Amino acid sequence: MTRKRKNVALEGLLEGGHTKAPKPMKTGTTIAGVVCKDGVVLGADTRATSGEVVADKMCAKIHYISPNMYCCGAGTAADTEKTTDLLSSNLTIFSMNSGRNPRVVMAVNILQDMLFRYRGQIGASLILGGVDCTGNHLYTVGPYGSIDKVPYLAMGSGDLAALGILEDRFKPNMELEEAKELVRDAIHSGIMSDLGSGNNIDICVITKQGVDYIRPYQESEYKDKRQRRYKYRPGTTSILTEKIVPLELEVVQETVQRMDTA
Amino acid sequence: AKMFTQVYGDNGKMKEYHYTGPVEHRFSPYSFNGGTVLAVAGEDFAIVASDTRLSEGYSIHSRDSPKCYKLTNTTVIGCSGFHGDCLTLTKIIDARLKMYKHSNNKSMTSGAIAAMLSTILYGRRFFPYYVYNIIGGLDEEGKGAVYSFDPVGSYQRDTYKAGGSASAMLQPLLDNQIGFKNMEGVQHLPLNQEKAVQLVKDVFISAAERDVYTGDALRICIVTKEGIKEETVPLRKD
Numbered sequence: 001m002t003r004k005r006k007n008v009a010l011e012g013l014l015e016g017g018h019t020k021a022p023k024p025m026k027t028g029t030t031i032a033g034v035v036c037k038d039g040v041v042l043g044a045d046t047r048a049t050s051g052e053v054v055a056d057k058m059c060a061k062i063h064y065i066s067p068n069m070y071c072c073g074a075g076t077a078a079d080t081e082k083t084t085d086l087l088s089s090n091l092t093i094f095s096m097n098s099g100r101n102p103r104v105v106m107a108v109n110i111l112q113d114m115l116f117r118y119r120g121q122i123g124a125s126l127i128l129g130g131v132d133c134t135g136n137h138l139y140t141v142g143p144y145g146s147i148d149k150v151p152y153l154a155m156g157s158g159d160l161a162a163l164g165i166l167e168d169r170f171k172p173n174m175e176l177e178e179a180k181e182l183v184r185d186a187i188h189s190g191i192m193s194d195l196g197s198g199n200n201i202d203i204c205v206i207t208k209q210g211v212d213y214i215r216p217y218q219e220s221e222y223k224d225k226r227q228r229r230y231k232y233r234p235g236t237t238s239i240l241t242e243k244i245v246p247l248e249l250e251v252v253q254e255t256v257q258r259m260d261t262a
Numbered sequence: 263a264k265m266f267t268q269v270y271g272d273n274g275k276m277k278e279y280h281y282t283g284p285v286e287h288r289f290s291p292y293s294f295n296g297g298t299v300l301a302v303a304g305e306d307f308a309i310v311a312s313d314t315r316l317s318e319g320y321s322i323h324s325r326d327s328p329k330c331y332k333l334t335n336t337t338v339i340g341c342s343g344f345h346g347d348c349l350t351l352t353k354i355i356d357a358r359l360k361m362y363k364h365s366n367n368k369s370m371t372s373g374a375i376a377a378m379l380s381t382i383l384y385g386r387r388f389f390p391y392y393v394y395n396i397i398g399g400l401d402e403e404g405k406g407a408v409y410s411f412d413p414v415g416s417y418q419r420d421t422y423k424a425g426g427s428a429s430a431m432l433q434p435l436l437d438n439q440i441g442f443k444n445m446e447g448v449q450h451l452p453l454n455q456e457k458a459v460q461l462v463k464d465v466f467i468s469a470a471e472r473d474v475y476t477g478d479a480l481r482i483c484i485v486t487k488e489g490i491k492e493e494t495v496p497l498r499k500d
Binding site for chain 1: 439446468499500
């Protein structure tokens with residue numbers, strides 16, 4: 001209880017006072033997921049923004065949870081990284097203890113517990129998809145701890161653009177190739193319409209047979225074709241002073257060790 | 263997150279659930295529509311370039327909204343910031359140019375337009391036009407001239423200037439490539455028109471990579487004594 005009071009008081013200190021906390025990097029993302037006949041297809045763009053500047057042009061937003069589960073994350077980049085890492089570690093320990101593969105519903109419950117406990121201070125919106133003995137599942141977990149089990153889904157700043165494509169063309173029990181194309185088109189729509197999403201598209205296909213993590217599934221068609229070369233000649237940066245300190249070393253001891261090359 | 267810090271009071275206990283009392287909603291007369299503008303002055307030419315993306319928040323209003331406006335045969339102005347104020351300001355400048363032409367029987371020179379714009383902007387010192395202006399053109403001697411402004415009318419003549427959302431990224435690059443700053447032992451070659459246009463295109467490609475508000479297309483206006491030539495180059499659309 002005292003830890004919570006301390007956190008709340010600290011938050012008040014920063015915002016009420018004149019100190020400005022450093023702005024955390026948000027992913028400003030488009031992520032989407034679709035359940036198809038043979039498994040689950042997850043997709044994400046690869047742009048991470050820090051305000052209006054693109055901080056990372058090739059960041060990985062589809063995180064590994066377990067051999068049969070992957071999670072896409074939108075929101076604060078550090079929060080999605082750490083939350084999914086923690087979930088993955090806990091599930092590995094569980095599967096070693098019990099000798100079983102973790103089920104998707106267990107991962108979702110762990111995520112929900114943790115995010116609700118932190119009252120929304122962890123800004124992670126996650127799409128969790130996986131295949132287990134009970135079937136193919138797709139869940140969304142919000143930053144305040146809400147969950148929803150759905151056949152198709154989009155999250156992030158580009159979610160409305162992606163949802164438009166998904167609402168139009170989703171059908172239950174789609175073929176794998178059709179589902180991959182649908183997710184690719186949904187992410188592409190987010191990339192073109194939303195300023196917070198861009199660059200390449202990553203796709204992750206999870207089936208009973210295994211996982212196909214295609215990164216990138218589609219490279220951005222915008223290759224920078226600059227007309228001039230901007231390489232600097234050696235010596236362009238001026239050397240103002242140079243100080244050379246010779247190290248006077250004397251041989252104290254010499255040992256030879258023969259290498260065993262047999 | 264803000265919601266929950268108001269739930270706990272200073273003593274650590276939860277506050278009353280219902281908040282009673284008037285809540286003040288603020289209306290902001292301004293909005294930021296993004297966009298980057300750039301101007302370079304050469305020996306006998308001037309280049310004014312801008313991207314054509316009009317955005318608000320994380321959405322795009324238009325992919326084809328250039329920010330360079332032709333004022334006279336020898337002057338182009340680039341305006342970025344709040345689009346509403348950009349449109350009104352250019353209308354006012356056009357009207358003033360016409361009035362000058364009818365009174366004085368000649369077109370305004372670039373220097374005169376710059377001085378006039380400074381007074382127009384300062385006239386709204388206490389409710390400013392949210393516009394970052396850069397004027398590019400030829401002066402009376404036919405040499406290239408660039409005048410850069412702040413929102414309330416402070417201006418100076420430059421050789422090159424970047425303004426708008428990606429200005430902080432472009433200005434250091436121009437300082438290095440055109441002003442030869444921070445480099446030793448490099449020949450200070452004067453900028454010719456072809457090299458300047460290539461540099462402007464490359465510099466905008468870089469800006470579009472890292473600034474979310476810059477992209478879609480690049481409109482370049484090249485001002486020479488023959489007139490004003492326009493060129494459009496595609497940029498990243500994502």
